[in-house]
Amino acid sequence: MxxxxxxxxxxxxxxxxxxxxxxxxxxxxxxxxxxxxxxxxxxxxxxxxxxxxxxxxxxxxxxxxxxxxxxxxxxxxxxxxxxxxxxxxEGSVKEASAGGFSNPPPDIATCDECLRELFTPGGRRFLYPFTVCSSCGPRFTIIVDLPYDRVRTSMVDFPMCEDCAREYHDPLDRRHHAEPTCCWRCGPQMKLIELSGEEVACDDPLREAAKLIG
Ligand SMILES: [Zn+2]
Ligand SMILES: [Zn+2]
The missing domain is CATH 3.30.70.100 (Alpha-Beta Plaits)
Known part of the structure; x- marks a missing residue:
């Protein structure tokens, strides 16, 4: 039946x-x-x-x-x-209630698969510091409002490139509906900025910053 x-x-x-x-x-x-x-x-x-x-x-x-x-x-x-x-x-709905008590999730440490990708030379996320998937990455830190969708997170300022969008929409991909997904092409970038507000010209801001703080 x-x-x-x-x-x-x-x-x-x-x-x-x-x-x-x-x-x-x-x-x-x-x-x-x-x-x-x-x-x-x-x-x-x-x-x-x-x-x-x-x-x-x-x-x-x-x-x-x-x-x-x-x-x-x-x-x-x-x-x-x-x-x-x-x-x-389906698209989220603002008003409806599930009953019970729900919590937005905390930020989640980088998963093993993302770590592997992060350190795979030649991959499109090689050494990209904001590599995430639907099992890991920032959540609480980036949520502006609920329900949880990219448009209500600080990632709204970073439209997905076509490669990221393809993964996001592929039900078999581990980034299917991973709201904060991004890459070198479309996601946030790192900069090293002097106290004066001036950008420090360097190839690798992370290494440069590490050097400066000894
Ligand atoms: Zn991951
Ligand atoms: Zn991308």
Whole structure:
């Protein structure tokens, strides 16, 4: 029998790769529906499909969640299916409430995969200091408002280049919906600035600064 489940999640569920995780599980179960961030840092998930597949999805939501995600509440309401055709990550909504209590995530230390990329000569993020993905990088520091989306972070001033945008929109990429993603071409750059406000001309501001402070 076809069923529709409306799942509201609270806890730490925004900015921790939750939407890409939900997307992967829903698609692998052959479900239609959507996931979207809510204004109180919660997330709403709607899935439609065979009852068995919906139940498997709900089980996997708990059992396979990546470590950064923590649920405070996960409520499920059943409803008649509306005949949705595919699963999508939808734009966030400001007002809706997930119930329970949700927190924006803290900043997260660079993950092993990003570290590998950072130190791979020839890669497009070789030694780029702001290398991040949907499992790591700044969150709390850059969030201006909720729901958590790039437009409501300090990254709004750095439009993604086409390579970063491709990764961001690719459901199979680990930067799928990684809001702060960037690279040498499109992201913030480092400068060394004198107390007087004058920029110090140098190739590597980080090394130069390290030299100056001995
Ligand atoms: Zn990472
Ligand atoms: Zn880029």
């Amino acid at each position: 076809l069923r529709r489940a409306v799942v509201r999640c609270s806890g730490v569920v925004q900015g921790v790769g939750f939407r890409p995780f939900v997307y992967r599980v829903a698609v692998s179960q052959g479900l239609a529906g959507y996931v979207r961030n809510l204004g109180d840092a919660g997330v709403e998930v709607v899935v439609e499909g065979e009852e068995e597949a919906v139940n498997a999805f709900l089980r996997r939501l708990r059992e396979e969640k990546p470590p950064l995600i923590s649920y405070e509440e996960l409520s499920v309401e059943w409803a008649p299916p509306l005949g949705l055709a595919a699963f999508r990550i």
